[in-house]
Amino acid sequence: MNTITTKQLRDNMSQVIHDLRLGNSIKLSYRHKVIGILQPIDAPNQALRRGSSEAIRQGLRSLQSVVVPDSIRQDSRSIKEQISELRSRKYGE
Numbered sequence: 001m002n003t004i005t006t007k008q009l010r011d012n013m014s015q016v017i018h019d020l021r022l023g024n025s026i027k028l029s030y031r032h033k034v035i036g037i038l039q040p041i042d043a044p045n046q047a048l049r050r051g052s053s054e055a056i057r058q059g060l061r062s063l064q065s066v067v068v069p070d071s072i073r074q075d076s077r078s079i080k081e082q083i084s085e086l087r088s089r090k091y092g093e
Contacts, residue, residue, distance in 0.1 A: 003027040003034065021054065 002019070004026055009016055016038065019026060025039040049055060075082055 001025050001027055001037075003029055006030050018054075 002024070004012070004016070006028065009028060016026060020038060020040045023040050025037055027034050028036045028038055072079075072082060077085075
């Protein structure tokens with residue numbers, strides 16, 4: 001858990017918000033004494049703006065545990081083309 005001063009909080013609010021969204025707790029100090037803890041709310045994932053850097057980071061983190069079948073990996077077509085074909089098979093388009 002990081003410790004920041006109240007001045008650092010004022011000067012770096014966007015970074016503090018970013019850290020909280022990542023799930024990190026932060027100790028807040030004033031005049032060399034810890035006066036509180038900033039911590040994220042344990043709420044369901046908040047909707048991220050589509051295409052934002054945080055949404056992309058989160059998506060990439062979630063892909064690390066996904067196993068991609070060899071049939072998809074070895075296909076020379078793009079993922080969009082493969083998905084399009086699968087949808088047309090499923091829905092008979």
